[in-house]
Amino acid sequence: MLSTAKKLLRTLTALAIPLTLLAGPASAARAGEPAAQPAADAIQWLSVDGNQIRDEDGRPVTLRGVSVLAPRHNAECGDCNPKPISELIDMSVDAAGGGWHSKVLRLPVTEWAPNDSLPLAENFARHVDPYVQQAIDLGIYVIVDFHRVQNYGDGNGGVPQSIVKEFWDYVAPRYAGVPNVIFEVYNEPLAPTNWATWKSYITPVVDSIRQVAPDNLILMGSPNWSTMVNEAAADPIDDANTAYVYHLYPNQGPSSVANLDQKFGNASRSIPVILTEFGWNPAGEFTDPAVTQGTTKCWGNGLRNYLDERPWISWTAWVFDNYWKPQMFDKNWNLLGGDHQGQFVKDWLGQLKDHNQPGTDNPPGAGDDLGVPPSRTGIVVDNTSPGYSDSGDWTTADTAHGFHGVDYKHDGSGTASAKTATFTPDLPASGRYNVYLWWSPNSNRTAAAPVSITHAGGTAALTVDQRTGGCDWGLLGTYDFTAGAGQKLTLSADSPGYTIADAVLFEPADGTDPGTGEELLVNGDFAAGLDPWYSIGRATPGTPAGGELCTAVAGGTTQTWDALIGQDNIPLTSGGQYALSFTASTSAPAAHTVRAAVESTDFPHPTQLDAYPRLTGEEQRYTYVFSPTDSLDAARLRFQLGGQAQPYTFCLAGASLTRRN
Template identity: 25%
Template sequence: MRVQGNKIMSQTTGQPVSLAGSSLFWSNAGWGGERYYSANVLGWLKNNWNATIVRAAMGVDEGGGYLENPAREKAKVKIVVDAAIAAGMYVIIDWHSHHAEQHQIEAIAFFKEMATTYGNSPNVIYEIYNEPLQVSWSGVIKPYANAVVAAIRAIDPDNLIVVGTPTWSQDVDVASADPIQGTNIAYTLHFYAATHKQSLRDKATTALSRGVALFVTEWGTCEASGNGFVDSASTQEWMNFMKANSISHCNWALNDKGEAASALVTGTSPMASWSDTFLTASGRLVKGYVQNWAGTVTPPTTGGTATKVEAESYHVMSGVLTQATSDTGGGLNVGWLDPGDWMAYTVNVPTAGTYTIQYRVASPYTGGQISLEQNSGATRLGVITVPNTGGWQNWTTITNTVTLNAGVQDIAIGVPVGRYNINWWSFTKAGTAARVASSPELQLYPNPVQNKLHLTLTQPGTAASLYVINAYGKPVQTLTLPASTSPEAAISVEGLEPGIYTLRVVEADRTTSTKFVKE
């Protein structure tokens, strides 16, 4: 990887690199986290989470750390680094200290040895200072960093080096105003979602605007103390920010300590592999992001009054697979859906009430079903039928209405009847503008349309009158459909000029209207 401007780039593709994975806990003897410094754990991270990076957080000056027993702590790091190289993962060798400037001689000796051993491996990243305290960048941290960087570069001229910044690696704006001279250097940004919000992202934006690259070597879903509540809404905002700026990240921490930041429940054996029952609330949330990061997946985003959730951003699932989609925006869709499959998402519903739910679907079959559920399927919020759209990548949006409680919660998509693909789903408070306007009862597809518009009638068995109305409110097409037992119908719109139209359908005692786009 090569730093170019404010991005970390792939040397082979020339494109920005954004890695996602986990940080191990302090390596210190007797602290508990050292149990997970194993090749077995690395294999599980890669195969189960699709992690592309891991961080070995070698404790330095605390009890049980490197200064107490250098050989023991180096051995733990080497187990992780060797396993990462074998697995084809990136690995951060982290000098995990809050006082590294007090141990500069020891740091230089350690990183000279690491550079000698691993300098020829492009997988290895050196993090030379985890979290400086509230000390001077130019007067304390930068002189230390210059000395350690020079020692590494005398042996390894090109592997990435990440440098800690003041105030627990938050003042990246301060560091960016007086950057280190050299090549392939990035700056550490740490955040904990329940504590750090927009003001810290503003600091990061300032640093990026000055042309330095950032690397989030540690972040948590909870408060900066490592405890408190799991703030999924703030986590989502941070994920959006890192995705938009191609920033790599490692979550704190793959450990079973009894605190909110831990990904594993207390007592989890290091002899993985672990099912999701061994993951904490934070672990389940983080797994969903790491597993689907891969440079192509956009986590749930909020825009306007509609919250859009990418189908593949589940934090846990059963039986489904993903594939590249040809739908607008690209990315992945979820497919291979069979009865009994499901996907679970953590969402934040702003207020209780009635919500319009939209699903972006495609199917060459009629009769698939989507069930919006809670409580492991015991509570069904609403069920909708997936129409035949004419192909696995012929996309349309279908809509129904459900009642949701307020707050952060797990909502699942269940599959009573399969044979369809889903790209995204969204929820909008009823009475506010949705991303795609449509009646909650009249389904149209494809939309936009070129030739033939398919619709699902709300009252099959009765005759229906259809009116196509242009943007000026003038009817431009009228026809009558005879009574039929099938809810499926179709009309030709090939002769219409491109633009936005309203389809009004009169069936017995009910009139429904839906907008569509003619391409």
């Protein structure tokens, strides 16, 4: 923390910003106007105290903000709609009313760009000074980031120490005495992946900075893409005002407490840690599948909970852009929401805009929005709970994104087996309960995990597609239960693909049934005849009677789609929880399967639900819970009935498709 004498000195030095900085334009949008000096009381110096960053009065400070694109690269995307960096900076701090509330800006500085090479002085005059001055004008902190992603040292294609020192010998005196400016000495040194080697390489650079800029906060990266904070905690840099950088992406594993503790959380108990890069987006054009692919529900929520519970860890999210991945906007500057990170980070910054900010005590309510509130509450039976049991050899794991608790179990083989997992609650009172299942999704999961729920009125059978959805409570249904431990949910592993046994929630329904959402099928009880149901191929529907439609299916078909009935114009929202239910039977002498698919009408018809009910001569009720991967204005439901050598009759009744959340 700063002494009283140093506080007084701060007032004087803040007014003595180097003329080389103040001679530049205030921002790219304000060229020609005189640059404004920061007011003496506009912003406080930051300093390290143990594992915490603090302001001049000793208050804890949590820096939260975003990184922008390196300004020299702002016009590289040929099909993007670029915005000036100055406009992005204004957006990020709500200067333009956008609601972002970033309190720190990370400004990457690159000395290279395609087909371009600039001397430092010209680079700063064009691409750095205007934006540093803009941050000063806006009253926020700005991280000047030496944005190299490269080996270091004289060998192995590394950056010689002289290059790094030359950069900071130019930068440090330029911004010395400016409390807004923070120095990130090297974005991501790669190899050698040895902390002692890195410390020997970078210490002379720090010493050189301190000769001219004794008060600016320094952020210290580390080898292996700035991930060696555990080694730094054991042998820190000999500088009293240095915090340590960690860069985190979904390829490093789940956002679970155990994993993040191992990555940087344990180190943050003894040294100050700041995540100057993290980010995610789901599969698609806005992510790198090898590094940044993840979802808000399965990865972002866990990270926020972890960081909000540890406010001594500061952060800047990557990246406030529409081009570099994982971006927060599409190419036309529409904010990416849902399982993309943009809306999530914006809400996070807005909710905590007054929490742990320098120069002021936390106002009432500043910490009310710490963490992501649980979506549901009730009686939870986890795979580690006393009410859990299984048969067969289940495998315990903790590597998938988005599991519940400390770990989960899977059937270990991905092939159909007789293994079962049973969740038995000890219910405090009789009544109606909503029953939910939690699983971690993946493309290698089962498409139809059989679930049976034993309740006061009997047993309900349904299947769950564990390839999608998950990472939250998925509603299976609402049932009557009696108090005690006499009822259960059993999950079977007799469907191809890995079956996940993680957690079940029994939520008192309080007289409501969250499963009775809007009905999306029309005429599912066939009371109005056949319309709008239709048939294609070698399927001939009869006249509905008694709420049932029976369809004659010709023999000799080879593909399931050779004979089908269906219905179109079904709206679906990506990430929602849906349930398809129906009663069906067959006239065939032997049991056989048909395909029930909910899919896009657009080629190649991506499937949102792919189920294979096994039919017998007796009527059975089938329920399939699924979560669409795509938002569709007009999806279609099709019962594909072909692929049978002999003709038969397929009877359908009580068809229903509802959204459950």
